[in-house]
Amino acid sequence: MRTxxxxxxxxxxxxxFGVSIVIFVMxxxxxxxxxxxLFVGGEGTSIVxxxxxxxxxxxxxxxxxxxxxxxxxxxxFFQGDFGTSWxxxxxxxxxxxxxxxxxxxLGLLAVTIACVMGVVGGIICAVRQDSxxxxxxxxxxxxxxxxxxxxxxxxxxxxxxxxxxWLPPIGYRQIWEDPLRNLQVLILxxxxxxxxxxxxxxxxxxxxxxxxxxxxxxxxxxxxxxxxKRILGIHxxxxxxxxxxxxxxFEVVFLMSGQIIVEQIFNLPGIGKLFVQAxxxxxxxxxxxxxxFIAMVVLVANLVVDLLYAWLDPxxxxx
Amino acid sequence: xxxxxxxxPNSTQDNILNLPPRRPGNVKYILYYLRHKPLGxxxxxxxxxxxxTAIFANLIAPHTYQEQNYxxxxxxxxxxxxxxxxxxxRDIFSRVVHGARISMMVGFLAVVVGTGVGxxxxxxxxxxxxxxxxxxxxxxxxWMSFPDLxxxxxxxxxxxxxxxxxxxxIAATIxxxxxxxxxxxxxxxxxxxxxxxxxxxxxxNRRIMLRHVMPNTVAPFLIxxxxxxxxxxxxxxxxxYLGLGISEPxxxxxxxxxxxxAQYLSTAPWMLVFPGVAIxxxxxxxxxxxxxxxxxxxxxxxxx
Numbered sequence: 001m002r003t004x005x006x007x008x009x010x011x012x013x014x015x016x017f018g019v020s021i022v023i024f025v026m027x028x029x030x031x032x033x034x035x036x037x038l039f040v041g042g043e044g045t046s047i048v049x050x051x052x053x054x055x056x057x058x059x060x061x062x063x064x065x066x067x068x069x070x071x072x073x074x075x076x077f078f079q080g081d082f083g084t085s086w087x088x089x090x091x092x093x094x095x096x097x098x099x100x101x102x103x104x105x106l107g108l109l110a111v112t113i114a115c116v117m118g119v120v121g122g123i124i125c126a127v128r129q130d131s132x133x134x135x136x137x138x139x140x141x142x143x144x145x146x147x148x149x150x151x152x153x154x155x156x157x158x159x160x161x162x163x164x165x166w167l168p169p170i171g172y173r174q175i176w177e178d179p180l181r182n183l184q185v186l187i188l189x190x191x192x193x194x195x196x197x198x199x200x201x202x203x204x205x206x207x208x209x210x211x212x213x214x215x216x217x218x219x220x221x222x223x224x225x226x227x228x229k230r231i232l233g234i235h236x237x238x239x240x241x242x243x244x245x246x247x248x249x250f251e252v253v254f255l256m257s258g259q260i261i262v263e264q265i266f267n268l269p270g271i272g273k274l275f276v277q278a279x280x281x282x283x284x285x286x287x288x289x290x291x292x293f294i295a296m297v298v299l300v301a302n303l304v305v306d307l308l309y310a311w312l313d314p315x316x317x318x319x
Numbered sequence: 320x321x322x323x324x325x326x327x328p329n330s331t332q333d334n335i336l337n338l339p340p341r342r343p344g345n346v347k348y349i350l351y352y353l354r355h356k357p358l359g360x361x362x363x364x365x366x367x368x369x370x371x372t373a374i375f376a377n378l379i380a381p382h383t384y385q386e387q388n389y390x391x392x393x394x395x396x397x398x399x400x401x402x403x404x405x406x407x408x409r410d411i412f413s414r415v416v417h418g419a420r421i422s423m424m425v426g427f428l429a430v431v432v433g434t435g436v437g438x439x440x441x442x443x444x445x446x447x448x449x450x451x452x453x454x455x456x457x458x459x460x461x462w463m464s465f466p467d468l469x470x471x472x473x474x475x476x477x478x479x480x481x482x483x484x485x486x487x488x489i490a491a492t493i494x495x496x497x498x499x500x501x502x503x504x505x506x507x508x509x510x511x512x513x514x515x516x517x518x519x520x521x522x523x524n525r526r527i528m529l530r531h532v533m534p535n536t537v538a539p540f541l542i543x544x545x546x547x548x549x550x551x552x553x554x555x556x557x558x559x560y561l562g563l564g565i566s567e568p569x570x571x572x573x574x575x576x577x578x579x580x581a582q583y584l585s586t587a588p589w590m591l592v593f594p595g596v597a598i599x600x601x602x603x604x605x606x607x608x609x610x611x612x613x614x615x616x617x618x619x620x621x622x623x
Contacts, residue, residue, distance in 0.1 A: 018461045027477060133470055146549065147603035151576060151595030158588045160510045255467035261557055275469070279476035280436050291465070298464045 004310055012303050020077075021296045025071050026240030027288050038254045047090025077292065083285035085278075089108050092289045100170065100293075103259060105182075105272035106190055108204060110255055115248055119241070121198070127232070129210065137166055138206070140197035149258040153192040182183055193258045199252040204247045209240040250303030253298050272279045355613065362607025372416055373423040380413035396589055404590035411469055411590060415597050418445075421571045422601070425486055428552040433490035433551070434544045437497020442536065445497065445622050447507025459495045467492040467550070468557050475563045485564050489554050493547045504539045508532050538616035546609035549602035556598050572598050584620040 010197060076083065119143075125134045129238065144152070170270045172185050232314035260272030267273075271290060278286035354360075372379060397405040403411050444455040465473075474488035508514060517527050546559065552572075558564030559573030566574075575594040583590055 013466070015457065015460055018457065019464055022461060060479060109563070142603065142606070143599065146599045147555050148573070148595065148604075150557065150560050150573075151591075154576060154591050155595065162588060183375070197355060253464075253466050256466040257557070260468055260472075261560060263466065264561060275472065279561075280565060281471050282476060284477075287473060287476055291469060293463045294466065298466065300604055303463070316554055 005307060008303060008306055010191065012299060016296065016299055017298070020074060020292060021070065023288060023291050023295070025066070026075060028066060028069070029286050037305065041097040073136075076287075079152055082104075082289035082292075085283055085286050092286050096289060096293070097285065099269055099271045101174075102268055103263070103272060106186055106193070106259060106263070106268065106270060107252070107255055109186055109190035110193040110197070110259070111248070111252065113190055114197035114251060114255075117194065118198035118201025119205050119244065120204040121208055122244075123203065123232070123237070125206040126209035126213065131191050137202060141202045144196055146198040147196070148261075149192060149196055150242075150265055152195065153189070153262055156188065156192055157265075185268070189262045189268060193255055193262050194255060196258055199257055200251065200254075201247060205244050208243050209236060212236050212240040241267075242309070245312060247310055249301055249308070252301045256294060256298075333491060353474045355513050356611060358607050359611025359614065362604050362609075362611055363546070365600055365604025366608045369604060373419040374375065374403060376417050380384065380416040382410040382413040383417075389517045403587065403593075411575075411593055414575060415572070415593055418575060418594065418597065419571040419601075420599075421565055421569055422552055422555060422573075425482070425489065425555050425571075426434050428486045428488035429551045429555070430493060430548050432486065433493030434497040434540065434547060436490070437494040438501040438536065440494075441498040441501030441526065442505050442533065445502040446524075446532060448506075455498070455502075459498050459585045462495040466509055467554055471558055472561070475558060478518045479564065480558075480563050482565060485555065485558060489551050492554055493551060496547065497543060500539055500543050501536050503574075504536050505532055511535075514615055538612075542609055542616065544614055545605055548605040548609075552598060552602055552605075553592055 073083070080093060082096065084090065085092050087097060121137050125137045128134055172182070174182065216234055218231060221235050256272075259270065260275060262268075263270040263272040265277055271293075274286065275290045277283075278290065348485075406435055409614075440455060444452045462470075471488040471494050477482055478484045478487075514531050515529060515530050522530075524535065555564055556573030560577045561570045562577060565571040565572060572594045576591055
């Protein structure tokens with residue numbers, strides 16, 4: 001276990017570095033750099049000397065070759081300096097921090113909803129295999145996976161407005177300011193994001209529980225005369241939920257794609273909304289910082305899932 | 320994502336006796352299959368309808384996608400306007416039909432590029448193994464640490480949202496999965512007896528790769544293509560919805576749901592309903608068709 005932990009951690013470091021290099025190189029191969037773009041097309045272009053451009057370049061941290069630029073950027077990154085937004089000249093970190101809180105909260109709610117709905121639904125489906133409830137759950141989970149999350153969100157809102165004439169509250173409040181309002185605003189977007197992931201978790205839980213139900217030790221437990229609830233709780237679920245843990249970890253990645261769009265629809269000031277704004281305005285330092293941040297979150301999530309899996313299931317040998 | 324597994328022992332006995340030869344390409348078997356796997360049939364039908372719609376959009380759509388009818392703004396669905404009209408008086412049915420063309424084209428090209436390049440890399444990686452393979456796998460690990468939409472959005476933001484760039488951005492999200500699937504298949508085929516036999520009689524690497532390994536990866540290649548098609552369409556819709564995909568006036572399904580459309584959700588909900596239904600139907604159709612393909616080509620995986 002210790003060697004596995006060490007190996008997994010050692011693998012994490014080069015991957016993280018590789019990711020940072022990829023992001024950096026990609027955002028620096030843009031045709032024409034920003035310093036020249038600032039001047040070209042404006043009035044009195046001819047007055048601008050090469051010296052001016054060099055100065056701006058220095059200000060933006062675009063001087064020197066790619067390698068020195070990268071090292072400077074990485075050094076700053078580790079010190080918590082994510083650069084300065086080109087659009088409003090504010091430090092990127094200041095713009096990101098409050099938004100990370102919002103997105104984190106939304107993500108946490110969504111994962112919780114997805115896991116609860118998926119696992120509970122999956123168990124019910126497996127226990128009542130081929131009953132009407134099984135068919136309904138599986139059918140709707142297939143439909144859910146085919147729906148774009150933004151359309152699902154729109155349809156939920158349309159449904160609420162048309163049938164109940166009720167519009168969900170808009171206007172985010174911080175959780176420490178107004179916890180109730182905060183929950184009111186977040187619950188619907190979290191539900192929409194979570195619903196999609198719950199479909200995948202439901203299918204996984206179902207097939208995994210069905211598989212375990214056919215195991216010999218379950219038959220043994222049954223022939224011992226144990227009650228069904230006890231068999232399910234003790235023998236089946238503990239084994240069946242192992243693969244689900246892994247899946248739930250991977251869902252974190254998918255959740256993020258959904259979150260970007262849902263934040264847009266419900267106008268939540270999260271990291272996804274900032275990312276879309278930055279992408280539309282081509283604010284490269286912001287894009288760079290957010291992509292880097294998200295990639296790190298994903299890598300750490302994968303790491304945690306792998307370690308959790310190894311810890312939960314001692315049968316697996318890693319060498 | 321196959322749902323029906325008929326593991327009833329009594330019925331399989333009968334099935335084995337009546338089953339036509341299980342060879343892909345055998346018409347009888349395909350017909351037999353379609354009758355016994357309704358979901359696959361539904362999937363294939365939806366795919367066929369969507370492809371035909373995309374090809375013959377001009378003939379099917381009663382109006383052009385740009386035609387604005389100011390006497391019929393935000394009309395509810397009627398015989399004249401099957402899916403109603405939008406805030407410019409454009410016929411939504413015609414726009415959805417034309418949207419099929421652009422969405423399917425972008426999806427198709429992205430999948431061809433993504434899985435094609437992915438398969439080539441996966442084949443090489445699995446075949447040569449060793450350091451090259453390890454390097455490729457690390458790169459794929461990195462690649463997969465970007466959520467789909469983030470990766471696509473970044474590429475489009477950096478290189479601009481022209482149609483080819485959107486296609487490449489979506490292809491980039493598909494590529495790593497193509498590599499993974501084809502690589503694991505290649506690794507398995509590499510150890511097969513016929514590959515070893517070919518090696519024993521002194522066939523060159525190139526010959527083994529092209530004549531023995533590659534033909535056997537065609538089935539997984541087709542399967543991943545059809546199942547990735549749905550993902551590609553979803554990503555395109557997401558990009559367009561965020562305003563960084565295909566731009567107006569070309570009607571893409573995602574684009575039709577964006578911006579102003581949401582303002583009319585209480586007065587003209589049909590503007591939002593139909594494009595989304597089109598996306599959902601197409602994605603589901605291709606997912607079912609992908610499962611059906613897998614069942615036909617790879618009976619061992621049936622019911623998984």
